[in-house]
Amino acid sequence: MQATATKLKGRRGDSVLFDNLGFTISRGEALVITGPNGAGKSTLLRILAGLLAADSGEFLLLGDDGAALPVLEFAHYLGHRNAMKRELRVQENLSFWKSFQRSDSGEGLSVDEAIDQIGLTGVAHLPFGYLSAGQQRRIALARLLVSHRPLWLLDEPTAALDKRSDRLFADLVRQHLEAGGLAIAATHQPLGLENVRSLELSGIHSAASEEVWA
Amino acid sequence: MQATATKLKGRRGDSVLFDNLGFTISRGEALVITGPNGAGKSTLLRILAGLLAADSGEFLLLGDDGAALPVLEFAHYLGHRNAMKRELRVQENLSFWKSFQRSDSGEGLSVDEAIDQIGLTGVAHLPFGYLSAGQQRRIALARLLVSHRPLWLLDEPTAALDKRSDRLFADLVRQHLEAGGLAIAATHQPLGLENVRSLELSGIHSAASEEVWA
Amino acid sequence: MMALLRRDLAIATRSGGAAMLGVLFFLAVVAVIPFGIGPDLNLLARIGPAILWIGALLASLLGLDRLFQADREDGSLDMLVMQDWFSLVFTVFIKSLAHWLATGLPLVLAAPLLGLLMNMGATSTGAVMLTLLVGTPAISFIGAVGAAVAVVLPRGGLLVSILILPLAIPVLIFGVSASYAAVTDPDPFWPPFMILSAIALFFAALGPVAAAAALRGASD
Amino acid sequence: MMALLRRDLAIATRSGGAAMLGVLFFLAVVAVIPFGIGPDLNLLARIGPAILWIGALLASLLGLDRLFQADREDGSLDMLVMQDWFSLVFTVFIKSLAHWLATGLPLVLAAPLLGLLMNMGATSTGAVMLTLLVGTPAISFIGAVGAAVAVVLPRGGLLVSILILPLAIPVLIFGVSASYAAVTDPDPFWPPFMILSAIALFFAALGPVAAAAALRGASD
Amino acid sequence: MMSHEAFVFLSYAATAVTLAGLLVFILLDGRARRRELTELEAQGVRRRSKSAGGSS
Amino acid sequence: MSDTTISQGWFTSLANPTRFLALSGRILPYLATAAVLSLVIGLYMSFAAPEDYQQGITVRIMFIHVPAAWLAMMCYSVMAIASLGTLVWRHPLADVAAKTALPIGAAFTFLSLLTGSLWGRPMWGTWWVWDARLTSVFVLFLMYLGLMALHKAMDDPARAARPAAVLTLVGFINIPIIKFSVDWWNTLHQPASVIRLDGPTIHASMLYPLLVMALAYTLIFFTLHLMAMRNEIWRRRVQTMRRQAAQSIGGGA
């Protein structure tokens, strides 16, 4: 499996955030995107996830047999927000995502296993809104575990995590990579991963030149 | 001016997060609260801000003449959420808070100056919802500048900030302290401040013993 | 506090279009009632004030459940609650006022048009406008209590309306009876209208205090 | 998808027994009416169907605007949109269905009780139930489009209300007129009812597709 | 048209049924709660105020 | 026991649920016996009472209708007082009292509506009119149900307490409305068949059974309320113990 971006151009309003951006990662590899606030990291991840349209260029996920796979179904996207309902219990939230994001590419962990993995055993029955900020983020990470998808797109995954959880997260990503997964993460803090490629966005935006209105 | 906590006890549901907690800081001093996720840092800050009632103990802010000052009016609280309306422009958001949180203890910066200070010159006219996560957090920090209040209560102020903004934030706090302010911050990352006191919450919770129902 | 009023109004007019929604709903109510009554213009004119009042009461419910919930979700509520008791009560007052300006006032202004549709006379329409002008703020103020209670709820919606409607009934009773009194001869207009005004004043005082008390307790 | 239905229903019921809430809301609305128009049983019976329909419309409007907004605010919407086109349309369909199950259906079921309170006859009540059963889903489905558009526009936008209500008003009007046609003799029940059904089917098909299209464009 | 006796009987019957229902509901609820308490205590979960004794 | 700052005095001892349980356990048998006794006497008296010359046998409905209506209002007043306790003294038992009174009050309100309807049919020729008193009682019923829904909507009783108390107090304005709305309603025209309250002032032969029945209803209310309060205390105790058990198993994060 291999993820390739070619000549991606991302735009917000009239400013081009990045242009001619390309990379390739294959099974077991991770890409870390860095850059100052507003550089366009989140925008890039949303484009990769298919949530935003790129201005030009394309992002492809190729299966081991070389066939293009739909990113929508083969990628997990973790944004700035946690995608959990405050009023539902942790258990309910996770089992919802487990069955909603069921995929053919493999089985995920059970909800309880996932909660164990992120070190929050015992919170399953609490309403999500009762958790602390870091605990909420960790439950959001557990979503990646309950259904298996090979490509992880992570936007500042370690926000609000304490140091022990930082390491725990690094372990999770490492396991995912070792199992043949791929990961692309935007972050401001070192993730504690070895052997990752990195991509730095400059944060210098150019005005869109072939502006339609100009 | 001096802020003193004595024998504070904080509880969530049936578990006591901290007990017998006390500290004193005076003008120009900062206190950094650390501890693992769910230790009770946010809870402590909310108690200090008067948003939650402590189980017992008290937190007092004493003026230079020894008179007790209402924390409500002399403290800025910055929580996990930014307290800004997505649909309003940055300018509108900040000037709202500027006039809403007007205080007698001194003049704040003008909205434009504050935006300059946090290094986002030029975003004033954008709707808040258009900003990136880090930019949003920085605007939330700018709120502390537009109206002057001597005590800052900050809950993970540097979440989502890039490295340059981290330093910028450290400078802001340093200026605030030098001008005779006080700051209490909960964080997982070093804030880049020198000479701060620190308080570590263990994250080991005890069950409430004098539980009413049991 | 003017700033708060301005902010809430800006949000109301910018998003959702609370004013339009209220007026449209109002219009829908007035549009369907004649189906039941039939083409009897006299009857229509007679129950016109009541229909306008009921429509206005129901339309005021729109958006009420989000009065504080929206502030809670983005964290602003913390700053609103971080005030001394008096300012908090005043803040609630201002927010209710903003809600009224955004939803209630347009209804009052739309009343003449609807009066026309209901074949109501000028006096009758004027009386309804006047009573609505006094009565709808009372609904917003009492509604603030429901909205404050809803802050602790995961979802306000219907529950808030259920809690508020019974409380709003006195307003409706006197609003309608004053409007009728203005046209039916023996009944004097002023007594029920004065009671309506008294109720409005009472709610304007009670609502913010009760809502503030609920908000103080709700913070988590 | 069953999971989505279950989740949305769970969220709706968390706030206190959705079914019971619908009935309570309706009871509250109905209780308010006689205070306005007076205790004339005949008149009540005549406007009964209109009141039930207005109550249903209002109940649908309260909370409909949050259909996607809530998901957007907590980030779930991204995951919902990250699906192929067909699944996305189906997701919207399910969410509207959940909304209807939580707010519309209880109203349909409560209608007989309210018919009793409004002194409506059996035929009339039956007709109202039938039209509500067909009509309220249409409101939920068309409302989904408005809710999706509300998400698109970074600043909400007046469009929502201007979009939903004018589309919902035909449903309301045909629903009410079919209910009346069932009791007033010369008017036939079926023509307006068929139109209502046609509108409902049309909206059930159009709503999810249009809402899905709006959501695809919305994501930012 | 029912006889007036029937109305009287119905009202008394309805009152009896409602109040009895309420009583039974409360009794059953109480029994269930006490059963839960004894179960929990059998599981070794102890009430704090009991185990803590009279320490203040 | 604890060194918290709950004010001293007679209710300090009641502040402790354990002591409340003990005390209420001792009182309950007597209360229940008194309730049953007065009910039996009251029922006997109401059937021994002479028939009314105007209303015939249906006047016997009065003996269960009027006390039910009174209790419906009294129960709400009890809740309002308890809500004051929650808001002013932050007394946890006050919340328990307010919450458990809800279903009982709803039941009495329901009974007054039902027996009123059953009386109205032979007397007025209709089950229901939207007359002021009837409607305001109906509104009271709605408020009971609404408050029940509010409690049901929140899984944490501690957080429901204050908002529910505020709402209960605000809703108290309905009680005077029930009392006085009859007069207000006069400004609108009324249906011809109205209750003739001003007619026969109640004769002693009916007054006494009525008063005994009212006493019986009141005793029944207090018996049920005490029992329900005990249940609620147990419920919260179980909840607390469950959570503590879960915590000691799961460990802090």
Ligand code: HEM
């Ligand atoms: C659903 C219908 C009815 C409801 C909700 C209702 C409600 C009430 C209420 C709330 C009271 C207490 C008022 C007070 O203490 O001030 C009351 C008292 C009373 N009701 Fe009804 N009522 C209904 C029908 C009837 C009917 C049909 C009759 C007789 C024809 C009746 C006869 C009385 C009488 C005699 C009293 C005692 C008044 C007094 O002396 O204080 N009620 N009812």
Ligand SMILES: Nc1ncnc2c1ncn2[C@@H]1O[C@H](COP(=O)(O)OP(=O)(O)OP(=O)(O)O)[C@@H](O)[C@H]1O
């Ligand atoms: N609203 C709430 N209701 C009930 N319990 C809560 C609530 N908020 C937090 N808690 C619990 O209180 C404990 C402390 O939470 P708090 O938010 O203070 O932690 P924190 O130290 O700020 O953690 P983090 O570093 O993750 O932000 C957690 O165990 C959490 O589950």
Ligand SMILES: Nc1ncnc2c1ncn2[C@@H]1O[C@H](COP(=O)(O)OP(=O)(O)OP(=O)(O)O)[C@@H](O)[C@H]1O
């Ligand atoms: N919804 C939006 N509409 C318009 N412009 C936007 C929107 N979101 C972001 N932008 C703009 O796009 C640029 C890049 O934003 P993006 O969120 O991708 O940055 P980022 O690299 O993720 O920053 P951060 O580190 O702060 O998260 C910013 O200048 C921002 O103002």
Ligand SMILES: [Mg+2]
């Ligand atoms: Mg970002």
Ligand SMILES: [Mg+2]
């Ligand atoms: Mg925290």
